[in-house]
Amino acid sequence: MLEQYKDQTKCLVALDSIIFGFDGQKLRLLLVKRGIEIKPGVWSLMGGWLKPQESLDEAAERIVSDLTGLQNIYLEQLTAFGRPNRDPIERTVAITYFALINVDDYSTFEIAKHQAAWFDLDALPELLFDHKEMVDNAVARLRNKAAFHPVGFELLPEKFTIPQLQKLYEAIFNTEFDKRNFSRRILSSGLLIKLEEKQKGFSKKGAFLYKLNPQTTEKAIDSNLYFVPSIDRMV
Amino acid sequence: MLEQYKDQTKCLVALDSIIFGFDGQKLRLLLVKRGIEIKPGVWSLMGGWLKPQESLDEAAERIVSDLTGLQNIYLEQLTAFGRPNRDPIERTVAITYFALINVDDYSTFEIAKHQAAWFDLDALPELLFDHKEMVDNAVARLRNKAAFHPVGFELLPEKFTIPQLQKLYEAIFNTEFDKRNFSRRILSSGLLIKLEEKQKGFSKKGAFLYKLNPQTTEKAIDSNLYFVPSIDRMV
DNA sequence: GCAAAAGTGTTAACACTACACCCATGG
DNA sequence: CCATGGGTGTAGTGTTAACACTTTTGC
Numbered sequence: 001m002l003e004q005y006k007d008q009t010k011c012l013v014a015l016d017s018i019i020f021g022f023d024g025q026k027l028r029l030l031l032v033k034r035g036i037e038i039k040p041g042v043w044s045l046m047g048g049w050l051k052p053q054e055s056l057d058e059a060a061e062r063i064v065s066d067l068t069g070l071q072n073i074y075l076e077q078l079t080a081f082g083r084p085n086r087d088p089i090e091r092t093v094a095i096t097y098f099a100l101i102n103v104d105d106y107s108t109f110e111i112a113k114h115q116a117a118w119f120d121l122d123a124l125p126e127l128l129f130d131h132k133e134m135v136d137n138a139v140a141r142l143r144n145k146a147a148f149h150p151v152g153f154e155l156l157p158e159k160f161t162i163p164q165l166q167k168l169y170e171a172i173f174n175t176e177f178d179k180r181n182f183s184r185r186i187l188s189s190g191l192l193i194k195l196e197e198k199q200k201g202f203s204k205k206g207a208f209l210y211k212l213n214p215q216t217t218e219k220a221i222d223s224n225l226y227f228v229p230s231i232d233r234m235v
Numbered sequence: 236m237l238e239q240y241k242d243q244t245k246c247l248v249a250l251d252s253i254i255f256g257f258d259g260q261k262l263r264l265l266l267v268k269r270g271i272e273i274k275p276g277v278w279s280l281m282g283g284w285l286k287p288q289e290s291l292d293e294a295a296e297r298i299v300s301d302l303t304g305l306q307n308i309y310l311e312q313l314t315a316f317g318r319p320n321r322d323p324i325e326r327t328v329a330i331t332y333f334a335l336i337n338v339d340d341y342s343t344f345e346i347a348k349h350q351a352a353w354f355d356l357d358a359l360p361e362l363l364f365d366h367k368e369m370v371d372n373a374v375a376r377l378r379n380k381a382a383f384h385p386v387g388f389e390l391l392p393e394k395f396t397i398p399q400l401q402k403l404y405e406a407i408f409n410t411e412f413d414k415r416n417f418s419r420r421i422l423s424s425g426l427l428i429k430l431e432e433k434q435k436g437f438s439k440k441g442a443f444l445y446k447l448n449p450q451t452t453e454k455a456i457d458s459n460l461y462f463v464p465s466i467d468r469m470v
Numbered sequence: 471g472c473a474a475a476a477g478t479g480t481t482a483a484c485a486c487t488a489c490a491c492c493c494a495t496g497g
Numbered sequence: 498c499c500a501t502g503g504g505t506g507t508a509g510t511g512t513t514a515a516c517a518c519t520t521t522t523g524c
Binding site for chain 1 (some may be wrong): 247285289290
């Protein structure tokens with residue numbers, strides 16, 4: 001090995017994912033009871049170790065996939081955490097990922113199998129190590145992202161109504177929007193295609209279903225557009 | 236050691252900093268000729284290894300500080316890079332940091348001592364490993380950040396003129412702004428304090444100097460405000 | 471027939487862009 | 498006195514927030 005690579009500290013590398021879901025009313029966070037001997041029974045983010053032949057993204061995907069059974073979910077790298085004793089057992093650098101899934105896609109079977117559970121964001125239990133800090137960081141990122149990019153849709157079913165979407169954005173920003181302004185803003189983005197069907201069962205009148213327009217979505221992903229009214233209230 | 240920590244891959248952890256400077260006309264990038272035996276003479280970002288008792292931020296600060304002699308510079312964590320063979324010698328996870336310094340603060344003495352040099356962003360030499368990718372990522376981040384946050388000021392001297400600031404923003408976004416609209420936007424943010432003095436020497440008339448208002452700056456750091464006119468052209 | 475949610479338009483205030491001329495000074 | 502860069506104002510346009518009533522239908 002070359003000189004300057006010798007005697008350098010080596011660390012374990014962990015990938016921890018902050019997995020958001022939406023149940024129709026509130027934003028929720030998926031946590032697991034990891035079998036960490038040092039802190040049995042403490043809730044934790046979904047995490048795992050980097051393996052020799054993986055990239056960071058691949059590892060994060062593998063870990064989330066193993067635990068949820070879901071493929072191709074929205075996953076984005078957030079932040080590296082590396083305080084020397086953040087993990088008291090051994091020096092570990094953790095890289096967080098931010099994931100958005102539709103609550104209904106994640107079966108109760110998988111939940112039980114992995115001792116996982118959904119938590120309200122405002123009623124989180126005590127978390128392992130610095131995981132609370134990671135969650136706060138991810139929430140901030142979600143808000144920033146959702147304000148300018150069409151990202152929240154990952155949390156909804158394929159077909160959704162405008163009121164559902166509004167509820168989601170209200171949950172993300174923990175505020176309320178005027179429905180006339182909200183629907184105008186969303187529809188004028190050109191991202192949604194109105195379907196013939198109506199959602200029945202929830203309201204008496206029923207609401208029209210929409211789906212994402214894949215063409216315009218791709219472009220919009222990389223651009224900065226406002227996706228919420230009253231941006232001032234958001235920040 | 237506990238069961239689940241055994242036999243996990245350990246990696247070297249590198250901190251690489253993308254250091255931007257501004258020379259009054261163009262955005263520049265500080266590179267060094269690191270004594271990497273495998274690729275002698277190739278330019279590289281300023282980087283170094285994480286040490287046992289440091290946090291990531293501390294390590295990045297130490298490395299930049301050692302190399303530039305500067306303290307308390309603006310430094311922000313960006314992204315972790317971890318492709319398995321990104322460093323062919325040994326598995327290394329690199330975490331990039333983004334730094335902004337005033338070119339004049341960095342003495343030519345330090346530059347010579349460390350075999351460093353400033354490069355125009357549009358005329359970069361070949362870079363080590365995946366450092367080009369890191370730079371592109373940082374440029375994108377700089378634009379995003381500067382569009383909404385009062386961040387570019389770090390690149391200027393403590394007292395600066397509006398035309399200087401405009402030149403900086405034009406360099407960041409690689410475009411031109413109308414000076415009337417630009418100064419209106421900047422001044423209306425309430426971030427600047429106009430000083431009595433004028434900058435002399437550059438123009439015949441001389442331009443008023445401004446400094447940052449520390450009170451309003453602190454608040455503005457965390458909020459989303461537009462700092463450039465014609466935001467559409469930016470994205 | 472009424473309760474509950476969906477859907478829809480207008481206005482007034484503000485913010486943005488585009489644009490052109492005068493000012494101060496050094497040489 | 499003139500060339501160079503600094504500094505300012507306005508009109509027109511577009512965008513935003515605030516606001517209330519009608520529609521549908523299940524019960």
